[in-house]
Each structure stands twice: as C-alpha cells, then as structure tokens.
Amino acid sequence: AQSVTQPDIHITVSEGASLELRCNYSYGATPYLFWYVQSPGQGLQLLLKYFSGDTLVQGIKGFEAEFKRSQSSFNLRKPSVHWSDAAEYFCAVAPYNQGGKLIFGQGTELSVKP
Amino acid sequence: DAGVTQSPTHLIKTRGQQVTLRCSPISGHKSVSWYQQVLGQGPQFIFQYYEKEERGRGNFPDRFSARQFPNYSSELNVNALLLGDSALYLCASSLGTGGGTDTQYFGPGTRLTVL
Numbered sequence: 001a002q003s004v005t006q007p008d009i010h011i012t013v014s015e016g017a018s019l020e021l022r023c024n025y026s027y028g029a030t031p032y033l034f035w036y037v038q039s040p041g042q043g044l045q046l047l048l049k050y051f052s053g054d055t056l057v058q059g060i061k062g063f064e065a066e067f068k069r070s071q072s073s074f075n076l077r078k079p080s081v082h083w084s085d086a087a088e089y090f091c092a093v094a095p096y097n098q099g100g101k102l103i104f105g106q107g108t109e110l111s112v113k114p
Numbered sequence: 115d116a117g118v119t120q121s122p123t124h125l126i127k128t129r130g131q132q133v134t135l136r137c138s139p140i141s142g143h144k145s146v147s148w149y150q151q152v153l154g155q156g157p158q159f160i161f162q163y164y165e166k167e168e169r170g171r172g173n174f175p176d177r178f179s180a181r182q183f184p185n186y187s188s189e190l191n192v193n194a195l196l197l198g199d200s201a202l203y204l205c206a207s208s209l210g211t212g213g214g215t216d217t218q219y220f221g222p223g224t225r226l227t228v229l
Contacts, residue, residue: 004156032214043118043204044157044220051215090156094214100147100206101170102218104156 002027004091006105013081014113021076021108023091032094033074034102035065039087047089050074061085086112116141118207118221126227127195135190135224139207145169146188147218148180149204157204163188164210192226200228 003026013019025031032051036044048059055067065076074091088109092102119138127133139146145164149157159172163182182188186207192199202225206218 034217036220041225043222044206046217046219049217092156094216096214098170098214100145100208100210100212100214100216100218101159101162101172102147102149102157102206103159106154106156 002093002095002103004093004103004105006089006091006108008108009106010109010111012111012113015083016080019076019078019081019085019110021089021091021110023074023076023105024072025074025091025093026072027093027095029096031074032096033065033067034092034094035059035063035074035076036090036092037061037087038090038107044090047076081110081112083112083114086110118205118219120203120205120221120224122224123222124225124227126229128229129195129197131195131228132191132193133195133226135192135203135205135226136187137190137205137207137221138187139205140219143207143209143219144186145208145210145216146182146186147206147208148188148190149206149220150174151202151204151223153201160190164212169212195228197228200226202226 035047091105147162148160151157161180162170202223205221
C-alpha cells in the first residue's frame with residue numbers, strides 16, 4: 001500500500017540555522033511528491049512539488065527538496081531558518097492513477113529558537 | 115485572485131446531529147476534494163469530485179456524503195455525528211486534469227467540534 005513516513009514528529013532549530021525535514025515514501029511507480037506547510041489553525045499551503053526531471057526542486061520561501069529514488073526519500077531543506085518558518089510541515093504523495101488524491105505523512109512540527 | 119473558500123469557519127454540534135460544510139474552488143478549477151484532519155495527524159482523503167461526478171472515495175463510512183454543483187462549488191455532509199468526527203475539514207481544488215500531477219490547493223478549513 002502507498003504510504004508516507006515522516007520520521008520526526010517535532011524538530012527545534014535555532015534561527016539562522018539550516019533545516020532538513022525527512023520524508024520517505026512507499027510507492028511502486030514513479031511518485032508525484034509534494035511538501036505543504038500548515039500554520040496553526042490554517043489550511044495547507046503548497047511549498048513545492050516534484051513530478052519528473054531535475055531531482056532538486058525549488059519552492060517558495062527559500063525551500064528546496066531533493067528526490068532520491070534509491071532511498072525512496074524526498075527531504076525538505078532550507079539553508080537559513082527564519083522565526084516565521086515555525087509551522088507544521090507535511091509531505092504527500094499522489095498516486096498517478098487515483099486522480100489528485102493525496103496521501104499525507106503525519107507531519108513534522110518545526111519550532112524555531114531565537 | 116481569490117483562493118479556496120470554506121464556510122463556516124467553526125462549528126459545534128452534538129452527537130447524532132447532521133452537518134453540512136461548504137467549499138468554493140479557485141476560479142477555473144473544476145475538481146474539489148475533501149480531507150479530514152484529526153488533531154496531530156495528517157489529512158485523510160474523503161472524496162474527490164470532478165464535473166459533478168464522484169471521482170474517488172476514501173475509507174470513510176456512508177455517513178459521509180458530498181456533492182458538487184454546476185458552478186463547481188461543493189458540500190460535504192456528515193450524518194449521525196460521532197465524537198470521533200471532531201476534526202478540521204479541508205477542501206482542496208484543482209484543475210481536474212486527473213492523474214497525480216493535478217496539484218491541489220487547500221482552503222483554510224472548517225473546524226468541527228462534536229460534543
């Protein structure tokens with residue numbers, strides 16, 4: 001069955017430090033992968049997506065993610081975290097043959113220390 | 115441009131009651147999907163509609179139903195509410211091109227509390 005695992009439930013980083021959020025997926029075919037961010041009490045905002053081609057994708061707010069097929073991973077990175085990045089981050093996979101249905105991981109909560 | 119809108123923002127119901135949640139997609143989008151997000155978890159897929167037809171259904175009981183109107187807006191209905199139905203209900207819209215590349219854009223959600 002298709003699934004997404006985000007191994008880290010909660011991460012704390014200092015402002016200005018680099019960030020990497022992990023995401024592993026289980027899916028037989030080429031996956032379509034997404035990262036969304038959710039601020040408290042809000043809906044989900046799309047950060048970036050990977051469909052094909054260059055395995056390093058750039059997103060909004062200075063985020064990037066790298067698709068590694070050999071590791072079934074799609075980790076999210078940011079070189080320098082800002083206090084406003086504190087939020088919940090969700091990785092998701094869209095099976096190619098199920099419309100736009102998204103399968104989400106359980107999320108990683110990011111806290112930023114001043 | 116207006117994004118996905120949902121109403122109401124918050125809702126409090128008691129067990130056994132029925133609730134209707136509403137969603138208006140981004141202009142030009144023909145597909146609407148509904149997700150349930152229980153506190154501390156990722157969203158779970160409930161339904162997807164395209165051109166008023168159900169395109170997909172998640173693993174939810176028949177108490178959950180939805181429909182899409184000619185203007186592409188949508189309603190999610192939940193009957194015989196249970197305490198476990200308390201959650202943030204998210205609506206997402208997309209162009210409806212089908213396949214995994216049909217990127218979904220989410221609304222702010224409706225927070226449902228069942229007492």
